[in-house]
Amino acid sequence: MKTLFSFACIALFFVSCGNTKKLKVGEINSLQFEYSPGAEINYGGIIEARIKAIMHNGEELDITNHRKLDFSSEGVNKSGKTFKITHHPLSFDENYVTISMTVSDKEETFEARDTIYMNFLGGLLISAPGDYGEDGEDQKDRGDRILLRDGKEGYVGANGQPGFAGGNYEAYIWKEGDLYYVYARELNTLQVWRYKTYATRLVSFDISGGQGGDGGDGGGGGDGKDGSKDEDGKIKRPGAGGNGGNGGHGANGGNGGNLHLIIHPNASDISSQLKYDVSGGPGGEGGKGGKGGNPGEAISGQAGGSKGANGRQGGAGNWGLNGSTNVEFKEFDSIPLKQ
Numbered sequence: 001m002k003t004l005f006s007f008a009c010i011a012l013f014f015v016s017c018g019n020t021k022k023l024k025v026g027e028i029n030s031l032q033f034e035y036s037p038g039a040e041i042n043y044g045g046i047i048e049a050r051i052k053a054i055m056h057n058g059e060e061l062d063i064t065n066h067r068k069l070d071f072s073s074e075g076v077n078k079s080g081k082t083f084k085i086t087h088h089p090l091s092f093d094e095n096y097v098t099i100s101m102t103v104s105d106k107e108e109t110f111e112a113r114d115t116i117y118m119n120f121l122g123g124l125l126i127s128a129p130g131d132y133g134e135d136g137e138d139q140k141d142r143g144d145r146i147l148l149r150d151g152k153e154g155y156v157g158a159n160g161q162p163g164f165a166g167g168n169y170e171a172y173i174w175k176e177g178d179l180y181y182v183y184a185r186e187l188n189t190l191q192v193w194r195y196k197t198y199a200t201r202l203v204s205f206d207i208s209g210g211q212g213g214d215g216g217d218g219g220g221g222g223d224g225k226d227g228s229k230d231e232d233g234k235i236k237r238p239g240a241g242g243n244g245g246n247g248g249h250g251a252n253g254g255n256g257g258n259l260h261l262i263i264h265p266n267a268s269d270i271s272s273q274l275k276y277d278v279s280g281g282p283g284g285e286g287g288k289g290g291k292g293g294n295p296g297e298a299i300s301g302q303a304g305g306s307k308g309a310n311g312r313q314g315g316a317g318n319w320g321l322n323g324s325t326n327v328e329f330k331e332f333d334s335i336p337l338k339q
Contacts, residue, residue, distance in 0.1 A: 023053065023061060023068055025105045030054045031063075031112035033099060035083075041118050042197055044125025044204070046084045051101055063103065073099040076116065085116065086127070088193040092181060092338060095120075123201030126171075126184055126193070130164035130210030130257070130281060136248035139219030139290065149237065151222030151293035154245030154311055160213025160284040166257025166323055167207055174264035174334045183337040194338075202275050207257030207323065209281030215248030215314035221293035227302045238298045241308030244290030249314045253281030256323030263329050276325045283317025 035049035050064045051071070063069050064081050071078045075087030075097035087097045095118045103110045136158035145152060171184040182195040182203065197203060224239025256278040263271060289311025298304045 023063060023066060023103070023105075025068065025103050025108040025110050027055050027057070028053050028103060028110045029056045031101045031103070031110065031114075033101070033114040033116070035116075040122035040201070041085070041116065042120050042122040042124045043085055043087060043089060043118065043195055044127050045122040046082055047116075048081055049083050050081055053103065066103075068103050068105050070102040070104065071099065072102075073097065083116075085118075088126075088128075089195060090193065092194045092196055094194075120179070120197050121200055123204065124182070124195055124197040124199075125204045125206065126182065126195065127206045128167055128169075128186075128257075129206050129208045129277075130166045130254035132211045132281075133161035133163045133213035133251045133254070133284065135213045135284070136160045136216030136287060138217040138287070139245055141220035141290065142222035142242055142293070144222060145225065145239070149225045149239030149296070151224045151239060151242030151308055153242045154219040154221040154290035154293075154308075156245045156311075157216030157218045157248030157287035157290075157314060159248040159314070160215050160251035160317065162251045162317075163210030163212045163254035163281040163284075163320060165254040165320070166209050166278065168258045169205070169207060170260045170262070171205070172262050172264070172332060172334070172337055173203075173267050173270060174332075175267040175270075176334075180267055180270055181334065181338075183334075199270050199273055202273055203270065204275040204277070205259055205261075206277045207259060208277045208279045209254030209256045209320035209323075211281045212251035212253045212284035212317035212320075214284040215250045215287035217287045218245030218247045218290035218311035218314075220244050220290040221308035223293045224296035224305045226296040227299045227305075229299060235299075235302070238296035238302060238305035240306045241293030241295045243308045244292045244311035246311040247287030247289050247314035250284030250286045250317035252317040253283050253320035255320040256280045258323045259325045261325070261327045262332060263327065264334070265329060265331060268329055271327070271329075274327075278323030278325055280320025280322050282319055286314030286316050289313055
């Protein structure tokens with residue numbers, strides 16, 4: 001046991017060294033996207049993977065999170081060493097997504113493409129939630145006045161924008177051999193997606209509402225001018241600080257979508273593996289109030305100016321309304337849905 005532990009520590013040391021070693025783009029021979037051959041992969045699923053740079057001298061470096069690496073794909077989102085497949089297949093024959101990897105340093109660039117193939121063993125997630133609303137713009141602090149003595153009022157933060165509603169979907173599920181087929185159509189846009197799965201895991205629909213945008217922060221109030229006395233004996237009072245601007249209000253979340261699901265009797269056994277999310281989206285947070293400006297300094301014999309009041313926190317948005325799910329079991333002709 002001690003020998004195995006020591007070997008593991010040595011292996012970890014070398015991997016760590018490879019990760020921190022300086023990466024020279026001109027010495028890269030190839031890039032590889034590596035994941036477990038036993039990974040269960042389906043649309044909407046998540047896999048753990050790493051990106052390796054194979055150098056001309058045969059050395060392998062894990063560059064998954066290297067600053068020189070740029071990962072891009074229209075069908076995969078990267079977060080650390082986690083990769084989520086976001087592509088929606090238009091045909092039942094689709095079984096892969098493509099990725100691009102680019103390593104750049106000054107004038108040197110190495111590019112490579114790779115492919116992730118579906119084996120349809122993993123859980124299927126049909127993900128089409130409403131988009132997030134845009135956040136309100138934060139405001140800058142006010143500057144000093146040129147003529148007047150009191151500080152300027154801070155600008156009010158902009159309100160967030162409402163989250164978008166989930167769509168209205170009609171979906172059909174049937175079985176052919178060992179595979180379950182899912183035909184999903186958005187009734188407003190008539191967008192159609194086609195999936196298949198072995199249903200060894202959950203088959204999930206996410207058409208929840210989008211989150212409302214956060215309110216922007218209010219700007220700080222301007223500082224008051226200092227008190228003064230000129231050569232003619234004219235006295236000017238210290239200016240009051242300007243009040244901070246109120247934070248913008250968070251927007252309401254989008255309403256959840258609606259799903260009408262038709263299941264063929266030959267696929268009725270999948271009903272216990274179905275999951276739906278038609279919840280309304282959360283409201284956005286209110287923006288922070290800006291700080292009140294400082295008063296100007298008083299000269300001897302003067303009363304001090306007042307500090308500006310801090311702005312108020314913006315109100316939070318409300319949750320969107322939940323959508324609906326309607327499931328029925330009936331026979332239908334699947335042939336037109338496959339075309």
